[in-house]
Amino acid sequence: MPHTNWAGNYHYQAQHVHQPQSVTEVQELVRKSENLKAVGSRHSFNHIADTTADHVSLASLNKVVSLDPQQMTVTIEGGVNYGQLANYLHGQGFALHNMASLPHISVAGACATATHGSGEKSGNLATAVRALEIITASGNIVTFSRDETPDMFPGVVVNLGALGVVVKLTLAIEPAYQMRQVVYQNLPFAQMLEHFDKIQASAYSVSLFTDWQRESINQVWLKQRVADGQNNQPVSEFYGAVLAVQNLHPIEALSAINCTEQMGIVGAWHERLPHFKMNFTPSSGDELQSEYFVPRPQAQSALQAIQSIQDKIAPLLLISEIRTIAADDLWMSPCYQQDCVAIHFTWKPMTAEVMEVLPVIEQQLEPMMVRPHWGKLFTLSASYLQERYARLGDFRQLVTTHDPQHKFGNAFLEEYIYAG
Numbered sequence: 001m002p003h004t005n006w007a008g009n010y011h012y013q014a015q016h017v018h019q020p021q022s023v024t025e026v027q028e029l030v031r032k033s034e035n036l037k038a039v040g041s042r043h044s045f046n047h048i049a050d051t052t053a054d055h056v057s058l059a060s061l062n063k064v065v066s067l068d069p070q071q072m073t074v075t076i077e078g079g080v081n082y083g084q085l086a087n088y089l090h091g092q093g094f095a096l097h098n099m100a101s102l103p104h105i106s107v108a109g110a111c112a113t114a115t116h117g118s119g120e121k122s123g124n125l126a127t128a129v130r131a132l133e134i135i136t137a138s139g140n141i142v143t144f145s146r147d148e149t150p151d152m153f154p155g156v157v158v159n160l161g162a163l164g165v166v167v168k169l170t171l172a173i174e175p176a177y178q179m180r181q182v183v184y185q186n187l188p189f190a191q192m193l194e195h196f197d198k199i200q201a202s203a204y205s206v207s208l209f210t211d212w213q214r215e216s217i218n219q220v221w222l223k224q225r226v227a228d229g230q231n232n233q234p235v236s237e238f239y240g241a242v243l244a245v246q247n248l249h250p251i252e253a254l255s256a257i258n259c260t261e262q263m264g265i266v267g268a269w270h271e272r273l274p275h276f277k278m279n280f281t282p283s284s285g286d287e288l289q290s291e292y293f294v295p296r297p298q299a300q301s302a303l304q305a306i307q308s309i310q311d312k313i314a315p316l317l318l319i320s321e322i323r324t325i326a327a328d329d330l331w332m333s334p335c336y337q338q339d340c341v342a343i344h345f346t347w348k349p350m351t352a353e354v355m356e357v358l359p360v361i362e363q364q365l366e367p368m369m370v371r372p373h374w375g376k377l378f379t380l381s382a383s384y385l386q387e388r389y390a391r392l393g394d395f396r397q398l399v400t401t402h403d404p405q406h407k408f409g410n411a412f413l414e415e416y417i418y419a420g
């Protein structure tokens, strides 16, 4: 059976997939391997998780280890995904600060690439990490934490799979909360530009969906946190956009059956933050994805720059999503020390055509110091990328300390991180 990523657009070159049943087995495997790569839930679209040697999957190490209500943290094994974790936490009366669009993604893999949700005051998902246990090249377990190793910790969390196999993560939690999701249709593009800041501030998490085919944003998804017992009726108009009268899929032609509940109906945080329901489990997807981050003050210029090439984008596109993410201190995060707007593209599965349009998009965004999502498709050069990461030298040093022979190296890391 071919071993591919979730989208099926990338066939891994890995020779074999090991699925250890214990941390000790992972340690033994690391000790005896010359080269090895951790693979998560395979949701990345490029070769970041590939290797010509062997893969190690932590799919069997998928338990919640402990919950600490005093410290407000949860500790999980390295194979847990967000869906499992969210269900567990909610059952215990706790919550995460944010989630990605799909809940099926592994926590370790998501944090390794700075996966994010939306919300101008919410950092990416990796910002919730408080400690990590990593099996480094020696086979020993090294613990990094914000409290005990504060100097290195910001370099370790968004690790691009370079430091070793993450076998445990401790994440910050908060008391469970309620949310409601309201969708508006046809937000005029000019209104979106003029009121961008107010729109982003209007809810806990805001997503703007567009197919770049009209002079408007197709849909505005507002995810609002609500206090117990509060259930205000949404207003019928939002900066010229009209309240939707039924649940919608971001791609309007598709059924909303797999989308999380909208229409202002109040529900649990983990049933509103992702766009897609947890009990809908897509094993693969007929799509490609790219995503570009620019500093928040450049949001309007970036969106206008993309609009100016919409005729090149629209024929290849399923849907685009515009989100905001708060600044963080994680060295390899695209939001390192800068609030960002992220412009995401879900493409039709037309790899050759998509790879041709990406440089056109990147050229538009380069003046705005664009950074790509590490786990999605991009064509920006290694030298360009390396200039965008002020702490890259420190990250390389960290890797040299823990993996001097690049046991966890691969072509992606050689090209974008180690070369130069």
Ligand SMILES: Cc1cc2nc3c(=O)[nH]c(=O)nc-3n(C[C@H](O)[C@H](O)[C@H](O)COP(=O)(O)OP(=O)(O)OC[C@H]3O[C@@H](n4cnc5c(N)ncnc54)[C@H](O)[C@@H]3O)c2cc1C
Binding pocket: 006, 007, 037, 038, 039, 040, 041, 042, 043, 044, 045, 048, 049, 058, 078, 079, 099, 100, 101, 102, 105, 106, 107, 108, 109, 110, 111, 112, 113, 114, 115, 116, 117, 160, 161, 162, 164, 165, 166, 167, 285, 289, 373, 375, 376
């Ligand atoms: C349908 C879909 C929706 C998505 N939605 C979003 C979204 O809303 N926001 C967003 O930002 N991104 C999104 N993504 C992208 C996705 O979150 C990232 O690509 C993420 O890295 C995937 O995690 P994974 O577990 O599948 O990792 P993989 O793709 O399996 O691996 C990614 C990296 O993580 C490393 N890794 C994985 N597990 C470990 C481990 N245990 N120890 C050490 N390193 C490890 C791998 O070596 C590799 O470097 C989406 C992707 C898909 C397919």
